[in-house]
Amino acid sequence: MATPMVRAEAVHKSFGRNQVLRGIDIEVAPREVMCIIGPSGSGKSTFLRCINHLEKIDAGRLWVDGELVGYREHGGRLHELPDREVCHKRSEIGMVFQGFNLFPHMTALENVLEAPVRVKREPVAAATERGRALLDRVGLGDRLDAHPRQLSGGQQQRVAIARALAMQPKLMLFDEPTSALDPELVGDVLNVMRDLAHEGMTMIVVTHEMGFAREVGDSLVFMDSGAIVEAGSPRDVIGNPQQQRTKDFLSKVL
Amino acid sequence: MVVLIVLGAVVDTFATSSLRWSVVGQYLFDARILQAAVVTLYLTAIAMVVGVGLGILLAVMRLSPNRVMAWVSWLYIWFFRGTPVLVQIFFWWNINTILPYLSIGIPFTHVMVQASTNTLVTPLLAAILGLGLNEAAYMAEIVRAGIISVDHGQTEAAQALGMRRSLVMRRIVLPQAMRVIVPPTGNETISMLKTTSLASIATVHELFFVQQDISNFNYKIIELVIVASLWYLAMSSVLTVFQYYIERHFARGSVRGLPPTPIQRLRRMLFQFHAAPPFGSAAEPDGEPWLPPAMPHSGM
Numbered sequence: 310m311a312t313p314m315v316r317a318e319a320v321h322k323s324f325g326r327n328q329v330l331r332g333i334d335i336e337v338a339p340r341e342v343m344c345i346i347g348p349s350g351s352g353k354s355t356f357l358r359c360i361n362h363l364e365k366i367d368a369g370r371l372w373v374d375g376e377l378v379g380y381r382e383h384g385g386r387l388h389e390l391p392d393r394e395v396c397h398k399r400s401e402i403g404m405v406f407q408g409f410n411l412f413p414h415m416t417a418l419e420n421v422l423e424a425p426v427r428v429k430r431e432p433v434a435a436a437t438e439r440g441r442a443l444l445d446r447v448g449l450g451d452r453l454d455a456h457p458r459q460l461s462g463g464q465q466q467r468v469a470i471a472r473a474l475a476m477q478p479k480l481m482l483f484d485e486p487t488s489a490l491d492p493e494l495v496g497d498v499l500n501v502m503r504d505l506a507h508e509g510m511t512m513i514v515v516t517h518e519m520g521f522a523r524e525v526g527d528s529l530v531f532m533d534s535g536a537i538v539e540a541g542s543p544r545d546v547i548g549n550p551q552q553q554r555t556k557d558f559l560s561k562v563l
Numbered sequence: 564m565v566v567l568i569v570l571g572a573v574v575d576t577f578a579t580s581s582l583r584w585s586v587v588g589q590y591l592f593d594a595r596i597l598q599a600a601v602v603t604l605y606l607t608a609i610a611m612v613v614g615v616g617l618g619i620l621l622a623v624m625r626l627s628p629n630r631v632m633a634w635v636s637w638l639y640i641w642f643f644r645g646t647p648v649l650v651q652i653f654f655w656w657n658i659n660t661i662l663p664y665l666s667i668g669i670p671f672t673h674v675m676v677q678a679s680t681n682t683l684v685t686p687l688l689a690a691i692l693g694l695g696l697n698e699a700a701y702m703a704e705i706v707r708a709g710i711i712s713v714d715h716g717q718t719e720a721a722q723a724l725g726m727r728r729s730l731v732m733r734r735i736v737l738p739q740a741m742r743v744i745v746p747p748t749g750n751e752t753i754s755m756l757k758t759t760s761l762a763s764i765a766t767v768h769e770l771f772f773v774q775q776d777i778s779n780f781n782y783k784i785i786e787l788v789i790v791a792s793l794w795y796l797a798m799s800s801v802l803t804v805f806q807y808y809i810e811r812h813f814a815r816g817s818v819r820g821l822p823p824t825p826i827q828r829l830r831r832m833l834f835q836f837h838a839a840p841p842f843g844s845a846a847e848p849d850g851e852p853w854l855p856p857a858m859p860h861s862g863m
Contacts, residue, residue, distance in 0.1 A: 361723055392727055400725025410720035414738050424724035427734060469720075476724060 312375040314339045314480055314511045315360060320369035322355055329355045331535040332369065337528075339479075342512045344522035344543065347532035348558060353515045354407075356532070357482050360513065361402045362395050373402060374479060400428055403473030407485040409465040411457040417444060417468045418453040421475045429476070436475070443471040447501050463494030467501055474505075481505065483514040519563060523547055531555045586786040590777065591793065599773035600794045606690060606759045606769055611752050613695030618702025623732060625707055636703065643700035649761050652693030656765040658684055690762035690769075698755060705747045709740030741813040749806030753799045770794055 315337040322330040329352045337343050345353045358364045359371060362379035371378045379395050380387040390398075411420050421440040425431040444450055447467040449460075457465050466486055473481060483502065487495045499521050506512055506525050516522060522529055522543050529543040531552075539546055539555045547563075550556045590596055624636035643651070659680040668675035684692075713736050721731040760771035768776075774787040811821060823831065 363719055363722060396722075396725045396727045398725075399723055402723070404720075404723035406716060406720060406723075408716050410714075410716040412717065412720070412735055412739075423734065424726065427730060428725045472724070 311339055313337055313372075314341070314374055315513065316370075316372045317356075317360075318370045320356065320359060320371055321367045322352070322359060322364060323367055329535050330359070330366075333532075333535075333537060335530065335537070335540075337511060337513060339511050340509045341527045342506045342510075342514065342525055343528045343530060344526040345513065345515045345530045345532060346517065346519070346522060346558075346562075347538075350534075351532045352535040353532045354484050357404075357484050357513060357515050360480075360482060361399050361404055363404075365389070373398070396428070400424070400476055401479055403476060403478035403481040405466070405469050405473055405481070405483045405486045407488050409457070409462070409469045409489070411465055411469055411472070413457050416454045416456055417449060417460070417471075420457070420468055421472045424472070425475050440471070440475055443474055444468065446504075447471045448497065461494060462490045463497045466490065466498045470498075470501055470505075479511065481510055481512045483512065483516070485515050485517065487516070487518060517562065519547065519559075531558065533558070582785055583783070586783050587789050587793075590783075590787060590790045593777075593790075595773050595777065596770070596790060596794065599768055599770045600798065602767065603756065603759050603769045603794075604798060606687070606694070606762060606767065607752065607756045609691050610694035610698055610759070611755055613691065614698025614702045614751070614755075615748065617695070617699035619706050619737070621699060621703035622706035622710060625703065626710060640700045640703055643697050644704075648693060648697045648758060649764060651697050652690055652761055652765050655684060655689035655692040656686065658689075686762075686765040686767045689765045690759070690767045693765075694755065694758065694762065698751065701751060702748070705751070706740070706744055709742075709744035710736055712743045713739045738813075742810075745806070745810050745813050749802070749809070752806075753802050756799055756802065757795055 313336045315335065317333050317335040320330055320333040321328070333352075333356055335343075345356070347353050355364060359366050360373065360378065365379065376398070377387075378398060380389055382388075389395075411417075412423065415423065418437070418440055421443060422433070422436050425436040425439070426433055441450065441453065444453055447470055449464060449467055449471070452460060452464065457468070460468065470486075486502070487498050490498065495518070499518065502512070502514070502521070503525050514521070514526070526543045528540065529546045530540045531538045531546060531550075531554075533554050539550060539552050546555065547559060550559060621636045621639060624632040625640075627633055662680050664677055665680050665683055666675050666677040710732075717735055717739065718731055721735045726734070759767075759769050762769050763772035763775065766772065770791045774791040778784045778787040807824075811824070814821060
């Protein structure tokens with residue numbers, strides 16, 4: 310079997326005395342779409358942020374594509390990698406945020422070009438061509454020169470997805486990508502994500518969109534208070550939950 | 564009414580005083596005064612460049628996760644903000660009394676470059692050091708306020724794209740912080756323009772020193788103070804206009820559309836008066852049919 314794209318082993322994380330992750334074990338295969346659901350404060354966003362080392366983990370191991378994230382192991386102990394190497398690893402992992410976090414002083418196209426040109430040092434002309442194509446693909450080919458504030462939430466989030474894809478990542482992390490959107494704008498963003506999944510992108514999606522999880526997801530994980538309560542195929546977890554906490558949660562969101 | 568009475572009294576006092584406006588006019592464009600105004604502007608510019616450059620460095624150090632860097636920056640700000648500028652200029656001007664020679668040498672060798680402090684630290688350099696290093700302490704706090712005003716999500720998004728710390732600061736955070744940094748920096752520049760008068764203690768031939776130099780001979784003290792004040796006022800007015808346009812430049816992206824500048828507004832007003840005289844008024848030129856101006860937004 311191929312190396313898993315993401316493998317987590319007993320990942321722990323605390324903020325002060327507050328234990329946010331209490332031992333997470335997960336495996337995501339290449340081309341798999343995993344959705345993570347759970348009540349707010351269950352640690353699902355924190356776990357996602359550990360995968361690209363935006364948060365440091367306190368204990369456990371986390372691999373992306375067979376390599377430890379943010380650390381190197383030496384003599385049985387973990388040593389944090391220098392900024393340069395952490396950044397290189399992050400450049401292979403795309404991330405989409407709940408609040409879009411587009412760069413407001415740049416146009417849509419400039420947002421998409423920034424990382425390929427400045428981090429990967431791609432020639433501007435080639436990057437521009439690909440950036441235009443990406444924005445076209447997310448349905449914003451006519452808004453290249455718009456600033457984020459001139460775009461709707463849904464359009465901003467689609468630019469953010471194009472921005473992440475511009476780095477040609479092997480893994481995409483989505484942190485509640487539609488939670489800040491008006492209901493009628495959610496569909497466009499989910500469509501873009503659905504297309505991406507069909508093209509074979511490995512994706513981990515923290516979401517409240519049960520329809521998307523059921524239809525697009527290959528696996529579903531339910532988290533509560535820092536632990537995985539139940540995991541399996543979306544059909545099983547949603548249709549036939551085994552744990553009482555999963556049932557309680559699903560009865561509230563479905 | 565009260566205002567008018569007070570105003571009248573003030574005007575009366577000046578009118579009956581022995582102040583001679585002709586003397587003011589005579590010295591306003593005196594070559595020495597003009598040259599001093601240039602020195603004042605030059606000193607303001609250099610001191611602000613030193614202040615802003617060093618201030619950005621200090622602010623980034625202050626916010627660095629490296630404790631030593633943050634501490635050094637804190638200590639710098641504490642010291643330079645806690646002592647008067649006048650004292651600092653005076654210190655640099657007299658540095659030769661404790662350090663007669665400055666030397667740079669390569670360690671463990673005898674290769675050394677040595678220079679007399681007196682020739683190296685000219686009055687102008689003493690003033691630049693005093694004003695610039697002091698300004699850096701204030702600018703550091705202004706820049707720091709700008710940096711922390713930028714949403715942390717911006718840094719995270721940039722980091723998630725694989726951008727390194729220095730790149731995130733230069734490309735993402737600082738450009739957005741400028742909107743917060745520019746207005747107080749404009750204030751600082753205008754303040755600096757006037758603070759350069761303290762350089763007179765180091766015998767720099769700037770505006771205040773030169774006007775004093777002249778009035779020491781002719782005793783027209785108030786007249787020359789007015790000459791200097793008029794120049795300070797004129798130069799700070801020009802700086803205010805610069806500040807307006809710089810602020811506008813950095814507001815891009817934060818508002819959907821920029822309001823017109825006063826000049827654009829004036830031009831538009833004149834254009835409309837010219838193009839659309841009120842109907843039925845005698846202002847309409849006879850014979851010539853009046854056509855509405857082609858507006859870009861008329862939907863035609």
